[in-house]
Amino acid sequence: MQSSDLMPFARRAMHLARTEFAALGALLIIAFGVMTFVEVADDMTEADGQAFDQMVLSALRPFADDPGRPWGPWWLKEAAADLTSLGGISVLTLFAAIVIVFLISQRKRLSALLLVLGLIGGVALSEGLKAFFERARPPAVYQATETLNASFPSGHALLSAVFYLSLGVMLTRAFPEKHFKAYVLGVAILITLLVGLTRIYLGAHWASDVFAGWSVGAAWAMALWLVSYAVERRQKTHHAALQDAPSPTTEGGAAVLSE
Template sequence: MKGPASTLLNRIEFPVLLAGLAIAGGLWGFVELMELARATAAHGFDTEILLAFRQPGQPGVPIGPPWLEGAMRDITSLGSASVLVLITAATIVYLLLIRRPGTAFLMFVAVAGGQLLSSLLKVGVDRPRPELISHLVNETSLSFPSGHAMLSAVTYLTLGSLAARFLRGRATKIYVLSLAVLTTVLVGVSRIYLGVHWPSDVLAGWCAGFAWAMLCWLVARMLQRRKVVGESE
């Protein structure tokens, strides 16, 4: 005889369960990192990783060949507000042209909501930028969480999940989602390389952005099942 718990688990689909676990894990990771960010002194792993991206004894000189710094500047721009707004706007217009207004609205809510959440979290924690090494780009906002890391996770993972809905073949879907994850990771690493974020800022941005993107995916899935958002809308 099956109990209530067994019946409930049978009704929950594996992707939904996995998304729920990802959201819970992301929130847990963010809370843990937030406690670290509120400490008066920087954590050892934060300082060690930052210094690992600089020449020994030269905090103003990044590691790697001369062209790497320029490449990191280019990569970090993929997580800038202007680029993400442009990508989001282009996607929304495309979705409207193919008559999927519900999906376009969900895309807007996911990215705009992520931007608002990122701003609120920065003010709530109020962590300054690292001064341990020189900054290779100019930044004036607060440090925790990394807005570039968080919003790139929100935007690219949401785009990847939307694209996967319209693509055929498991290999193609995996490729698109992997590309979204890779872009998000590269943007976050570039923020540490350029010296404008503590590593914990970037990790927190990934945690919060991934959790938010998964939550938006769950909402989109629920609306699709209820025929509010569908293939033809």
């Protein structure tokens, strides 16, 4: 190999190392998420796990004369009620529709399809697991918000992890600067955490329900990313039609959204 070929070779090697490292990281997150869910599901049926859930619930309900009133000032409950809606199916459907239309307009058909399948799969996972475990919600006297179905796992925590983490990972590919990548992914993680924590604070779920929802949602989001990665590599090799096309460019030639 001539010295003039060393730099292009080094760049290709570094790119491959970063890509494969990301795929390995996604696999580790999937494995960790599944193991965490299994552990939490096992603990919730045991005395220690139930005692932990009750301790968290009691700590957030210190007013014996008003058990439905959570700890903190009055506005904190209102803020939590607003934030928890970010994981609701209506809000997520609206946000997903906006994002999907944008992706299609940018000719990102593969990303749009995977986001749709991700949310549908997330809902199926949530409802299927709820039907399987059939765990009761915290007592109604402690609940500061309306609830509908079984408690384990938290659907809000699961679906917010699927949507916001998938969107965050997708957006990180649009920014070459590392600090922008970190910011976007950090915001996605923050929203996911806030949705889950508000479910506990409002008494809608036991703490273990939220931990389980986060673990399943993160694992599912990373599984979607792996599918996207594998499909894109195969389709770019075979020039298939479904792959994400280059985004429209600005007058200066910079890509609006480059994947």
